[in-house]
Amino acid sequence: MTVRGRWVLAAVTTVALLLVVAVALLRSGSGADRTPPAPKAATASSDSDGPSVVVPGRPGESAQVRPADEVRATASPAHNTMDAWFVRMMIPHHAQALEMAALAPERAADPQVKALADRIRAGQGPEIDYLRSWLQARGLPAEVAGHDHGTMRGMQSPEAMRRLADARGADFDRLFVRMMSDHHAGAVEMSTNLLKVGAEPMLQEFANSVAVEQNVEINRMRELLAS
Template identity: 90%
Template sequence: MTVRGRWVLAAVTTVALLLVVVAALLRSGSDTDRPSPAPRAATASSTSAGPSVVVPGRPGESAQVRPAEEVRATASPAHNSMDTWYVRMMIPHHEQALEMAALAPDRAADPRVKALADRIRAGQAPEIGVLRAWLQARNLPADVAGHDHGTMRGMQSPEAMRRLADARGADFDRLFVRMMSDHHAGAVEMSTNLLKVGAEPLLQEFANSVAVEQNVEINRMREIVGA
C-alpha cells in the first residue's frame, strides 16, 4: 500500500471515530435532563474512569485505548483559513483529474498511460471522500460562493478538456501527459503552500502525501514522453 493509501485509511478511520465520539457525547448530554439518582456511598465501580475508546494509530503504529474525554479534547485540532481553503479547492481539483483519467481506458494507446490513469483514479477518488468528511466534521460548506475554480493552478480549461475527449491513440497519450503533468504541478504547488502556513497536523500529512505521490507521477509521465 502506498503512503497515500495508508494515510487515507488512517484518516477515514479517524473521521469515523470522531463521529462515534460526538454521537456518544451528544447522548451523554441528553442524560443531564433525567432526574438524578439518590446519593449512595462511593464504591470502586462508581468512582472508576468513564468510557474509553480505541484510537487508531498512525500508519505502522498500534491503536491505543484512551478516555473518551481525552479524545474529545484532542479530536478537533485547530485549523486556520488556509486549511479550509486548501480542502475546498482540492476537491474540484481532484474531481477534474478523475474526469481526465476516466477518458484513458477507451482512448489511450500506451498501456503506461492507462496504468497511470488507473492509479490516479484509485488514489484521488478516496481522497475526495476524506476531504468532504473533513469539512462535514467541522460544519463547513464545501462550496465557495463566487469562486472561479478555473483560476486554480493546473486546472484545465473547458476547451482543453474537449480536445482531450476528442483525441485518440498517440494524440490522446501526448495530450493527456501534458495536461495531467500541468494539473499535478498545480496540486503540488497548493500542497507545498499549505505545508508552509497550514495549522492542522492531519492536513499537513495529507498535503505532504499529495506532493510526494504526484511528483512521482509527474516523473513517470516524463518517462513516457521521453520514450
C-alpha cells in the same frame, strides 16, 4: 449451692448476656454506617442515538463514524483559514483529475498511460473522500460561493477537456500526459504552499503526501513524453 452463690452466678450470667448483645449491636451498627462504594462513572457509548459524523483517519487510513457530540468534544480547533481553503480547493482539483483519468480506458493506446490513469483514480478518489470528511467533521461547508475553480493552478479549461475527450490513440496519450502533468504541478504547488502556512498536523501530512506522490508521477509522465 448457697443463696449467695446462686445470686452471684445469676449476676455473672446476666452480665455475659448483656456483653454478647452489645457486641452484636456494635457490629450491626458499623455495617449500617458503612458507605457503599460510589458507582463507576458511565462511559460514553458509541451506539448513541444522536447524529453522527464521519471522522477522517490519518492519510491512508479509513474514516470512522462517531457521535457528533463526541467529535465536538475531542476535535481541537487546530486548523486555520488556509487549511480549510486548501481542502475546499483540492476537492474540485482532484475531481478534474478523475474526470481526465476516466477517459483513458476507452481512448488511450499506450498501456502505461492506462496504468497511470488507473493509479490516479485509485489514489485520488479516496483522497476526495478524506477531504470531504475533514470538512464534515469540523462543520465546514465544501463550497466557496462565487469562486471560479478554473482559475486554480493546473486546472484545465473546458475547451482543453473537450479536446481530450475527442482524442484517440497516440494523440490522446500525448494530450493526456501533457494536461495531467500540468494538473499535477498545480496540486504540488497548492500542497507546498499549505506546508508553509497551514496549521493542522494531519493536513500537513496529507499535503506532503500529495506533493511527493504527484512529483513522482510527473517524472513518470516526462519519461512517457520522451519515449
